[in-house]
Amino acid sequence: MTILQNTTWSHRLANIDFAFQPIVNIHTGVCYGYEALLRNYKVSGFMSVSELFDHAHTEKALPQVEMLLRKKAIKKFADLLKQEKMKLFFNTDARVLNAETSQDATVAVLKQYGLIGESLCFEISGKNKPDNFDEMAGILKTYRSQGVKIAIDSYGMGYADLHTLYFIEPDFIKVDRFFIKDIEKDSKKRLFVSNIVEVAHYLGSTVVAVGVETKEEYHVCRDIGCDMIQGYLIQAPEEKWTWLRTQYQRIHLLSQTHREKKSDGDQELINAEIEKIEPVLNETDIFEVFKRFKQKKEVSFFPVINKNGEPLGIIRENSFKDYAYSRFGNELLQNPAFGKTIDKFIGKFPIADIRTPTEKILEIYSRNEHIEGILIVDKMKYAGFLSAASLLKVLNEKNLSAAKDQNPLSKLPGNTLIYEYISKAVRDTKSGYLFVYFDFENFKSYNDKYGFRQGDRIILLFSEMLKKVFKSSDSFIAHAGGDDFFMGFSQASSDKICREVNILLKSFHRDVESFYDPVSIRKGYIISWKGEGKMESVPLLKANAVILELPAERIQVFSVSEIAQFAVQLRQKAKDSEDKVCQANLSDLKKNLRNSFEFAKKEIALHLRPNLMSAI
Numbered sequence: 042m043t044i045l046q047n048t049t050w051s052h053r054l055a056n057i058d059f060a061f062q063p064i065v066n067i068h069t070g071v072c073y074g075y076e077a078l079l080r081n082y083k084v085s086g087f088m089s090v091s092e093l094f095d096h097a098h099t100e101k102a103l104p105q106v107e108m109l110l111r112k113k114a115i116k117k118f119a120d121l122l123k124q125e126k127m128k129l130f131f132n133t134d135a136r137v138l139n140a141e142t143s144q145d146a147t148v149a150v151l152k153q154y155g156l157i158g159e160s161l162c163f164e165i166s167g168k169n170k171p172d173n174f175d176e177m178a179g180i181l182k183t184y185r186s187q188g189v190k191i192a193i194d195s196y197g198m199g200y201a202d203l204h205t206l207y208f209i210e211p212d213f214i215k216v217d218r219f220f221i222k223d224i225e226k227d228s229k230k231r232l233f234v235s236n237i238v239e240v241a242h243y244l245g246s247t248v249v250a251v252g253v254e255t256k257e258e259y260h261v262c263r264d265i266g267c268d269m270i271q272g273y274l275i276q277a278p279e280e281k282w283t284w285l286r287t288q289y290q291r292i293h294l295l296s297q298t299h300r301e302k303k304s305d306g307d308q309e310l311i312n313a314e315i316e317k318i319e320p321v322l323n324e325t326d327i328f329e330v331f332k333r334f335k336q337k338k339e340v341s342f343f344p345v346i347n348k349n350g351e352p353l354g355i356i357r358e359n360s361f362k363d364y365a366y367s368r369f370g371n372e373l374l375q376n377p378a379f380g381k382t383i384d385k386f387i388g389k390f391p392i393a394d395i396r397t398p399t400e401k402i403l404e405i406y407s408r409n410e411h412i413e414g415i416l417i418v419d420k421m422k423y424a425g426f427l428s429a430a431s432l433l434k435v436l437n438e439k440n441l442s443a444a445k446d447q448n449p450l451s452k453l454p455g456n457t458l459i460y461e462y463i464s465k466a467v468r469d470t471k472s473g474y475l476f477v478y479f480d481f482e483n484f485k486s487y488n489d490k491y492g493f494r495q496g497d498r499i500i501l502l503f504s505e506m507l508k509k510v511f512k513s514s515d516s517f518i519a520h521a522g523g524d525d526f527f528m529g530f531s532q533a534s535s536d537k538i539c540r541e542v543n544i545l546l547k548s549f550h551r552d553v554e555s556f557y558d559p560v561s562i563r564k565g566y567i568i569s570w571k572g573e574g575k576m577e578s579v580p581l582l583k584a585n586a587v588i589l590e591l592p593a594e595r596i597q598v599f600s601v602s603e604i605a606q607f608a609v610q611l612r613q614k615a616k617d618s619e620d621k622v623c624q625a626n627l628s629d630l631k632k633n634l635r636n637s638f639e640f641a642k643k644e645i646a647l648h649l650r651p652n653l654m655s656a657i
Contacts, residue, residue: 158188
């Protein structure tokens with residue numbers, strides 16, 4: 042290893058420490074690796090990390106400084122790692138890679154602390170432009186041959202652009218925090234990140250959303266298709282490894298909630314269809330792979346994995362075509378001068394997590410020409426291969442299943458999914474939920490006068506307004522049938538939801554007037570036949586809402602039918618109220634019901650006692 046000669050730099054670097062921040066699977070919360078972040082640089086005399094590296098570059102000491110920092114980070118990471126197969130994400134200055142002469146030294150340091158090349162991932166910062174992209178690509182290729190992974194850090198900012206993406210062909214793309222902050226409120230950010238994810242998956246790269254701090258940001262990143270996340274929602278950078286975890290339960294629970302809301306049961310369907318094609322280890326002798334193709338003539342490719350079981354791409358049979366039909370093909374492949382590794386034959390291939398919605402996998406597949414299917418991973422480890430035919434089969438089965446559980450008019454989830462949602466909420470006694478039951482007043486009279494087709498248009502209007510007003514990933518929107526709608530919210534503010542419901546109803550009452558004729562709008566009512574030849578004036582259609590709060594940390598036990606009965610009982614109160622909303626706490630309702638029942642029992646006992654005494 043290169044020794045830093047400058048005593049001033051040696052002294053300054055002695056104070057440097059590293060904190061580690063976890064990078065986790067967005068679907069499971071399982072930790073994939075940790076990013077090493079510099080600490081104590083101010084004690085070392087620098088106001089920022091950038092200043093430290095710029096100063097070293099000015100003094101022509103950057104390669105040596107970088108190497109010593111790598112050793113510090115690797116040593117501390119090795120102590121942290123124990124026996125877990127995780128990755129160290131280390132930020133490296135792009136300027137170093139143009140003067141890199143220590144590829145073997147870095148791998149030697151890894152071995153010194155019991156690690157392998159697959160344990161390390163270099164994050165290429167976009168803050169400084171590389172002097173020569175071709176040189177840098179060559180150096181990174183050498184690192185890759187030793188198992189080291191490559192990431193582009195802060196993608197979308199500075200020099201971390203499409204030009205860099207083209208030359209580096211990274212294993213990971215880390216989306217800058219700027220694009221993640223408040224992404225649920227910013228349609229432009231969602232568009233940019235969606236495009237980054239599409240390009241990344243096309244190239245076979247994994248996307249890490251950096252700086253995720255809220256559950257709203259988490260849900261949007263998961264919807265868009267990000268593979269991993271990093272940020273304060275999971276954990277702040279920690280200098281003490283004892284505070285770090287191998288799995289983060291909070292993310293696991295958020296993912297479960299997300300799947301329940303999206304009715305996402307794709308994993309079982311995908312698992313049933315993936316082919317377990319036996320992969321090839323990237324260290325396998327090239328001639329052995331050639332022989333495997335000759336033995337298994339029905340196979341046109343093999344997935345390639347590293348020692349950690351992570352897919353690197355595929356190796357196709359036609360890559361060996363020139364050698365298979367050559368008179369001296371076997372001899373060439375066995376010639377030491379040709380090289381024994383299969384690196385030159387490995388082709389990048391799109392990858393998807395087994396928990397990814399089928400529609401997203403189809404998007405990845407459709408953007409890649411001339412591919413056989415998609416490599417499926419579970420916790421970033423190779424799980425199997427999903428062919429194009431199997432993908433279409435999964436999608437068809439999912440659509441058939443969804444159609445059975447949807448309302449045929451609004452295409453919203455129907456009664457079965459409403460029942461499942463409330464059942465899960467009732468079992469989750471730790472969390473609070475809000476249930477909102479909507480129905481229309483005077484809808485039958487409207488249908489009688491204007492016809493069912495016009496009535497269906499009003500139902501569609503209301504369903505679209507629900508989807509427009511309640512965009513949060515924490516909301517569940519459903520249509521029980523007819524003019525009955527349902528919404529569920531997990532851990533939401535009851536005051537906030539009540540305000541939004543009021544806004545929705547006012548907007549609906551205003552917009553629904555356009556479905557009446559001008560005379561009825563002016564009068565404020567329609568004439569309807571009551572029966573027996575009698576007529577009555579019926580006010581214009583309105584919607585009302587019953588909001589039921591299921592408190593967190595509750596002891597009471599509720600059933601789905603019991604909650605529905607409370608909603609029916611309060612419906613008249615909602616109709617009679619000025620704002621057409623009735624709000625109640627389910628625990629209070631149950632308590633009042635129990636008190637009423639006890640009071641009734643006492644009253645009955647008091648009335649029965651005199652009668653019994655007189656009988657005696």
